[in-house]
Amino acid sequence: MEDFAAPPDRPWFRHYEDGVPHAYPSIRPVFGDDAHGPAESLWEQFDRTAATWPDRVAAIFEGTEFTYARLHRMVELFSTSLARLGVGRGDNVVLQLPNIPQCLVAYFALHRIGACVVMANPMYVAPEIAHMLDDSGARTMITLDAFWMNTVRKIKYSTGLRTVIHTGIADYLPFPKKQLFPLIGKKKGLWAKVRKEPGVYRFADMVAESEGIVAPTPGGADDMACLQYTGGTTGVSKGAILTNSNLLSNAHQVAGWFPGLKAGGEVFVCALPFFHVFGLTICLNVPIALGATLLVIPDPRNLKSIIGKIEKYRPTMFPAVPAMFEGINRFPGIEKRDLSSIKGCFSGSAPLSLEVMNRFEQLTGARITEGFGLTESSPVSHVNPLFGLRKEGSIGVPMPGTDSKVVDLTEGTTEMPDGENGELILRGPQVMKGYWKHEEETTNAIRDGWLFTGDIAYRDTDGYFFISGRKKEMIIAGGYNIYPREIDEVLYAHPEILEAAAVGIPDQHRGETVWAFVVPKPGAKVSGGDVINWCRKRLARYKVPKRIVFAETLPRSAVGKILRRELREQALEMMKNEGGPK
Amino acid sequence: MNADILDSFSGRLKGGEDIKLRTLGPDDIPAMQKLFKTFSPETIFHRFQEPIPVMTDERARRCTGCTSEGSFAVASYYRDRFGREVLTGIARIGVIGPGEAEFAIVVGDPWQGQGIGRLLARAIAGMAAANGIEWLESTFDMDNRRYLDFCESVGLKGTLTWERGQFRLRSKVSDIKR
DSSP states (O other): OOOOOOOTTOGGGGGSOTTOOSSHHHHOOSSSOTTTOSOOSHHHHHHHHHHHOTTSEEEEETTEEEEHHHHHHHHHHHHHHHHHTTOOTTOEEEEEOOSSHHHHHHHHHHHHTTOEEEEOOTTOOHHHHHHHHHHHTOOEEEEEHHHIIIIIHHHGGGSSOOEEEEEOGGGGOOTTHHHHHHHHHHHTTOOOOOOOOTTEEEHHHHTSOOSOOOOOOOOOTTSEEEEEEEOOTTSSOEEEEEEHHHHHHHHHHHHHHOTTOOTTOOEEEEOSOTTSHHHIIIIIIHHHHHTOEEEEOSOTTOHHHHHHHHHHHOOSEEEEOHHHHHHHHHSTTGGGSOOTTOOEEEEOSSOOOHHHHHHHHHHHOOEEEEEEEOGGGSSEEEEOOSSSOOOTTEEEEEOTTOEEEEEOTTTSOSBOOTTOOEEEEEESTTSOSEETTOHHHHHHHEETTEEEEEEEEEEOTTSOEEEEEESSOOEEETTEEEOHHHHHHHHHTSTTEEEEEEEEEEETTTEEEEEEEEEEOTTOOOOHHHHHHHHHTTSOGGGSOSEEEEOSSOOBOTTSOBOHHHHHHHHHHHHHHTTSOO | OOOGGGGGOEEEOTTSOEEEEEEOOGGGHHHHHHHHTTOOHHHHHHHHSSOOSSOOHHHHHHHHSOOSTTOEEEEEEEEOTTSOEEEEEEEEEEEEETTEEEEEEEEOGGGTTSSHHHHHHHHHHHHHHHTTOOEEEEEEETTOHHHHHHHHHTTOOSEEEEETTEEEEEEEGGGSOO
16 A cells, blocks of 8 residues: 655644644554554455454444354355356446445455445435446346336347345344234335346345355455445446555544544444445444444434434444434434434545534534545545534534645645635545546646545634635535536426526535526426426435426526526525525 | 728638638527537537527627627628638627627637637627727636636737636726737
8 A cells, every 4th residue: 555644744644633633544444454564355354254253243233132153154154146147346336225234245255256336325216326336347246126126127139237136224133023024025125036147146045054155255455445436427326446455544544633543442323324425434434444344224214213223322422424413413302312322424425514413423422523525535525623622614624544635726736825816725544546437537637646536625723624616517505516507308208398407505414405497399298296396206315306496588698698697696585585594 | 890900810720721800790690500510519518508509590680780789690601612602700799888788709619729710809809899899808707717817818818707606807908919
């Protein structure tokens, strides 16, 4: 691995708390690696953790507990079955699962045999999955029974997909939840009976005990570990190549930010989805690197369940997004609930208001630190001190081993003085290798080792960074990047729509939400519901406009360019008249 | 509008065809629609800021016609071997205030990189000046590095402001190289 020594003269260093390392190499190893040197791969990290704490509970899922030894054995068995199906080094494999134990097993099994994990959002609809399969070249996919039957099966023969491994949410539920789940799950589209057919395998069969475990063949530090798809300005998503080193580094950087964490002694609430890069690092790679217990929660919106589990299992770390903190703050009777086990929280994906932060800290006694990042930086690049100076609206200071500066918006070569806006750039061990099969975009994004984030920011004299805007027209809703062009394209494909434009509108819970302005074709009788249903079939749920506004024309500039700014103003006016953001 | 000035501009494509300029009018809707078919999705998005799939008559009318007083559009074209006119690019000026106008230039993908954009920029600068326009503005995606380089190369180097993913460049007409 390359050594990333942070520069010595950065003003943010004085805000690092005692025990937080400054340079990347010194934050490794997280625990007991001294004899072996740092782990080279995510598999190696997991293998070492499992060897150090075989009897410690690695994961708790709806009451079912998995020790590290059990999880490790399942990983060995599953990776052996995968290898027998021909999956191995150099293969991209799509993993489309919610937070369930099978996701952990599949993730480390794929790393064990050197395959690259292509994380897919379970909310993706058929065209989005098809794009991911085509673009990544994946021929193998691991998914839920219901996703396979309801979505993926439709596109299997139009893509390169050849092998499908399916599993069910109920597979590792304890009695009687396991028996009851099909009744509830079918209604929610989370359970389906799978027909036997060639190329389709059951996860449960692939982790059954068998003789002869294949030897591990993990990738090296600089090999692709994950292909993490992120929206693209061109309307289609592109894959950010994250290496073993990128992801391990970021896990260690985050762990290093909390010097009080005890290796082998923490319990993490893992409600943030593993398929999202924030959840992947904070709820999976960090706790595994620390030998922590993962309290695996499949539905982050079910606050009742999360609160109940916090009381029952006494977790110590709670990574979440602002909507979850806010939801818990407002949960009926929350003052009488015992959340006192939580000592640290990590918030990301959207700005957290000081009011919500303070209220949550009062309720729990925990400290929240807010981080910032992007898929291309695995993701965390900046973070606020846990106990030190807090500045509202700031994304904090660069992570250990990370350098960051603000440069001019046009050339990107001149560093801006403190207080002046420019493009935020950063470098560090967590910065991606590039975009999969997008050389030009890689060249634009990474210049001389610096990642050009596309965010417009300024730095104050204390070394704290503040985001002022974006270089790309992008909507961030609930932590997901959404490019309006992708939505526009779906709207324009509607046979009764003449013109359309999607815009991002402030949303109290999701940061932003999507509205679409639509001009129907003359004589068309299309309703808002029709448009939303059209989008639901073609876009993941989080991209579907929450509201359709019909208009006779769309505002355009003197030379005919669409004026989204005016549409946003119209939307804000409408919201104001209706009583403010919802 | 003083269109005579356009006669003084000419260029040549890599294939040897002579490029000339003329103003556009309402009769050019079919030619505009034909030109649109040569645009890649990227070109369309950069020009219109939306992924329009077809150039409707109404939109073509807006692109070619004079929708407000003092507005105009200029086309670059060549004649094919049958003597038919083929549009290769369009520059449009839209008045936004006294002595101020917004401009946009688009060149069909097969002819990009052959100096047509530069030719159109020089021509509209000349026409703008002749029509009392002192300031020109253009908005474009902040990641459209190629367009920014183009603006700089023709002398459009004025004030650059930004808002939500877009640059707005405001330049003095007299600074444009002619």
